[in-house]
Amino acid sequence: MNIITVGLDLAKSVFHVVCFNDHFKEVKKRMLRRNQVLQFFAQLPPSRVGMEACASSHYWGRELRALGHEVKLVPPQYVKPYLRGNKNDYNDARAIAEAATRPSMPFVAIKTVAEQDMQAIHRMRAQCIRDRTALSNSTRGLLGEFGIVLPKGLTTLRKSIPGLLEDAENGLSDRFRNLLVRRYEQLVELDEHIAFYTNELVVLSQQDDACQRLQTVPGFGPIVSSAFRSAIGDGRAYGHGRAASASLGLVPRQHSSGGKDNLLGISKRGDRYLRSLLVHGARAVVVQAARKDDPLSRWINRIRKERGWNKAVVAMANKLARIGWAILRYNTIYQPVSAASRH
Structure with a gap:
């Protein structure tokens, strides 16, 4: 059984594998649990393994490459045209394997652990920034319900809240003042998280x-x-x-036809x-x-x-x-x- 190309449909728990020979004839298919994947590929000869570039694909790409396989990560949007028949896991694996054999296919590079570390910090930092923006907009809106309208900007909000808490004549109830204290603590905490992630990126960029x-x-x-x-x-x-x-x-996007170039936005x-x-x-x-x-x-x-x-x-x-x-x-x-x- 001469296995040359393998299509692997990734998942959280249940994986599906379809193997092809040098004539692209299907010779084996298998459903694998997560703890069986590396054991299965360790028994295969060095092959071209195609996977969609999706969640956990970079991890599996590094693991399978360490076993001697040539790993190809295919963008999901380029796999869809090769899907034949109904949508199921085995047909997905077959489409991935066929897309991985196309010589002009633009593949995704497998990220190293260091690159994924950088990306993880950026994702966490961006989420904290989104949370801080949502928190500040919510706080400004709640204050508006008490007739207190603040100008836009995080700096203005940070400076204004302590003064609002000390002003006894601004119409804020004691209960809302307690809530505003807790909201201000949340804002300070998010600022600290963002500063931490930013410092981590500065350190990593100095080392790379x-x-x-x-x-x-x-x-x-x-x-x-x-x-x-x-x-x-x-x-x-x-x-x-x-x-x-x-x-x-x-x-620009392109929508050209008949030898006439048409560039869009x-x-x-x-x-x-x-x-x-x-x-x-x-x-x-x-x-x-x-x-x-x-x-x-x-x-x-x-x-x-x-x-x-x-x-x-x-x-x-x-x-x-x-x-x-x-x-x-x-x-x-x-x-x-x-x-x-x-x-």
């Missing part, structure tokens, strides 16, 4: 050589560089910088969190470019004058993604003259 090289680029600080590093990896999963930028949704596909960080970094670069006269700043100012502020920011974010990919892929640092000369 790739993050240090990314920070030579204008617009890349510890937060942006660590997020970019954890998402793009070493850059080998992308053939060129535009592919990396397109995966982050920083290029920015696609906004991929990782929204990383894309927002790149746009914020690009915005800082565009602001500073107005006071500079280097080649990159002249290019930014020209785009800003011809196309407007927002398009200049997105264009700069696109350039940052391409430059960041080149730095990771070719193990180099930022070279301002070379970057500006391409445009």
Whole structure:
């Protein structure tokens, strides 16, 4: 039984495997419990194992690669066209295996443990920021019900709450004052959590050589560089910088036909969190470019004058993604003259 390709449908507890020979004829299929997966693959000859790039896929990719298999992570949206028949786990595994054999298929790079550490910190930090925003908006709304309207901004809210608690003439009941004290403690606690995660990212970016090289680029600080590093990896999963930028949704959508090119708005596909960080970094670069006269700043100012502020920011974010990919892929640092000369 010559097994060449294996399709593995991942799950929490019950996994489904379909094996194919060199003529892509099905030779084995099996349902496995979680504790049986590694034992099953340890008995197989080195094969190409296809999986969807989903939850826990990077963990299983590292484990199966350690057993000598060639692991291919396929984006789920590219697996769907290969699904034949009704939707079930075995048919999913067959579709994954077929998609993994396509030579032009864009595969997802398997993340290292260090890259997943960075990504986990970013996810936790982002959740705390969302919770803090929701808490501040809720508090401002509750205060509005007592006739106290505060200006927008976290800083204003932090400064105003102690004064409201001390003011005995503002109409707040004793019960609500106790509730406001608890809400203020929650706000302080979230600030401490966010500061902790931010400090962790700064420390990790100082210890990681790739993050240090990314920070030579204008617009890349510890937060942006660590997020970019954890998402793009070493850059080998992308053939060129535009592919990396397109995966982050920083290029126009296309709807062309009959030899006529038709470009639409920015696609906004991929990782929204990383894309927002790149746009914020690009915005800082565009602001500073107005006071500079280097080649990159002249290019930014020209785009800003011809196309407007927002398009200049997105264009700069696109350039940052391409430059960041080149730095990771070719193990180099930022070279301002070379970057500006391409445009």
